Amino acid sequence: MQKLKNQHLSEVFAYLAPEPEFNLFAIGDLEQFGMKDENVAGYTDDSWVPGTVLPYFLLNYRGNFLVYSHDSNYDAKRVGEFLTKEQPINISGKDDLIASLLPWMEERERKLTYLARLNQVTQEQIRKTGSLLSQVKRLKEEDIPAIYDLYVQIDEFAATYRNRPREICCQDIRMNVLTLGRSYGIYEQGKLVSIAQTSAENRRSAMVIGVATLPDFRRKGYARAAVIGLCQDCLSEGKEFLCLFYNSPAAGVIYHSIGFQDLGCYTMLQNPI
Numbered sequence: 001m002q003k004l005k006n007q008h009l010s011e012v013f014a015y016l017a018p019e020p021e022f023n024l025f026a027i028g029d030l031e032q033f034g035m036k037d038e039n040v041a042g043y044t045d046d047s048w049v050p051g052t053v054l055p056y057f058l059l060n061y062r063g064n065f066l067v068y069s070h071d072s073n074y075d076a077k078r079v080g081e082f083l084t085k086e087q088p089i090n091i092s093g094k095d096d097l098i099a100s101l102l103p104w105m106e107e108r109e110r111k112l113t114y115l116a117r118l119n120q121v122t123q124e125q126i127r128k129t130g131s132l133l134s135q136v137k138r139l140k141e142e143d144i145p146a147i148y149d150l151y152v153q154i155d156e157f158a159a160t161y162r163n164r165p166r167e168i169c170c171q172d173i174r175m176n177v178l179t180l181g182r183s184y185g186i187y188e189q190g191k192l193v194s195i196a197q198t199s200a201e202n203r204r205s206a207m208v209i210g211v212a213t214l215p216d217f218r219r220k221g222y223a224r225a226a227v228i229g230l231c232q233d234c235l236s237e238g239k240e241f242l243c244l245f246y247n248s249p250a251a252g253v254i255y256h257s258i259g260f261q262d263l264g265c266y267t268m269l270q271n272p273i
Contacts, residue, residue, distance in 0.1 A: 028200025067093035080104030136229030194222035
């Protein structure tokens, strides 16, 4: 496998450009860090010659690999063998691309999600959100302990927040709050009860992640308000679109009602908890 260098960035960006939604994480990480940062590495086939089209592209961000190719018949055997040796934390990409890797990843859990895109927040959406929107605020460094305390109570985030040391989790939260994206939330009686974040922010777009509400405050519009407040600010600053992943019908109903439209399936291969 050929490890790419910073001098290849323009060719990588050109390769990722036809599907900016599916490649949002890769584009954001590469814009933020390039390929000379210790957190990021890019790979392609040994046969690739600069000046020609990449056969596929792999991004390693802190042990999490993204897989992308224009051709669904890419060399999955070569990629699968490489990833088996690397032992990533997670492997993700378009569903058809990841499906080709399954023979080499039998021990991993396959998590299918839907990718959706939002281009605008309408005045009607703002009106429907009501007074909760005024309670949404951008979270800062001093909110990091409250963010951790919220996520550790949410079953959907168990693998990330319950099985790792608190200080490591807070370091990751700090990176997202201060560098990779932003966090918006709602407090009630001094407690953070709902949150929505972005990651991989770049010149054109951002990925909405980590949408969560404490169990006692669900089905009351908190998550909807947090997401709308977050998206409204991103779009007002010049972002062309935002994307997010969801995997439950209930979440899909909420996001579709805000204006997100499905683009296709995206898969993550995770190590068993």
